[in-house]
Amino acid sequence: MEALTMAKLVMIVGILIGISLDSVFGQSVDSMVTSEFFDGIISQAGTGCAGKTFYTRSAFLEAAKSFPGFGDAGSATKSKREIAAFFAHVTFGTGHFCYIEEIARGTHCLNSTQYPCNPDKKYYGRGPIQLTWNYNYGAAGESIGFDGLNNPDIVATNVTISFKTALWYWMEYIHSAITSDLGFGRTIRRINGGVCHGKNEKEVRARVGYYKDYCDQLGVSPGPNLYC
Numbered sequence: 099m100e101a102l103t104m105a106k107l108v109m110i111v112g113i114l115i116g117i118s119l120d121s122v123f124g125q126s127v128d129s130m131v132t133s134e135f136f137d138g139i140i141s142q143a144g145t146g147c148a149g150k151t152f153y154t155r156s157a158f159l160e161a162a163k164s165f166p167g168f169g170d171a172g173s174a175t176k177s178k179r180e181i182a183a184f185f186a187h188v189t190f191g192t193g194h195f196c197y198i199e200e201i202a203r204g205t206h207c208l209n210s211t212q213y214p215c216n217p218d219k220k221y222y223g224r225g226p227i228q229l230t231w232n233y234n235y236g237a238a239g240e241s242i243g244f245d246g247l248n249n250p251d252i253v254a255t256n257v258t259i260s261f262k263t264a265l266w267y268w269m270e271y272i273h274s275a276i277t278s279d280l281g282f283g284r285t286i287r288r289i290n291g292g293v294c295h296g297k298n299e300k301e302v303r304a305r306v307g308y309y310k311d312y313c314d315q316l317g318v319s320p321g322p323n324l325y326c
């Protein structure tokens with residue numbers, strides 16, 4: 099059967115059983131995160147920014163291959179909202195991909211028998227989602243395949259690993275807010291709940307602003323419950 103005929107058949111069957119095309123045809127991550135989309139963000143980082151020559155779209159796409167559920171949230175609408183939400187938080191957290199490492203370089207070590215800190219290392223924010231704390235470095239490293247406790251710096255030097263830590267964190271803690279349509283506000287609460295309930299309206303508004311902009315670029319409505 100020709101592809102077109104097959105597509106029509108799928109469409110007719112979809113309509114008959116009451117599901118929309120939206121859920122029949124997914125969107126590939128590289129078709130959503132186009133060069134134009136990625137460059138539109140990183141081009142806003144100043145020339146002196148360390149991240150500007152570090153983060154690349156190709157490294158992001160390479161990393162995303164290890165997380166097939168990312169940007170494939172069950173429908174084109176959810177997938178686009180997930181991409182918009184991810185890049186909104188990354189834009190806010192890194193200043194349009196300006197920063198690789200957090201400015202305040204605290205130790206961020208919490209007593210842990212499972213993920214004990216190396217006393218010579220610090221677990222401050224690194225990478226697109228600013229991975230922080232020994233237990234996150236330990237768990238991300240275990241999952242991705244690097245020594246997060248003894249070599250947290252690799253998150254700031256290997257861009258593929260760096261994007262993988264961001265996607266790992268996202269899939270662990272944020273992704274389900276998108277798949278269950280809880281709204282962008284819930285993703286803010288999960289990433290930095292301390293700003294919700296009027297505690298830092300400026301930050302919430304900034305994150306929502308990026309999200310709405312990226313939804314607009316991707317051609318999807320932002321959905322309900324934007325604020326937290």
Ligand SMILES: *[C@@H]1O[C@H](CO)[C@@H](O)[C@H](O)[C@H]1NC(C)=O
Binds near residue numbers: 209
């Ligand atoms: C962490 O563990 C060390 C050694 O086991 C202990 O001395 C210290 O009080 C603990 N710190 C906290 C904050 O629990």
Ligand SMILES: *[C@@H]1O[C@H](CO)[C@@H](O)[C@H](O)[C@H]1NC(C)=O
Binds near residue numbers: 256257258259
């Ligand atoms: C980054 O890490 C990956 C996975 O360990 C490795 O295959 C790749 O060669 C590294 N890239 C660089 C530039 O070191």
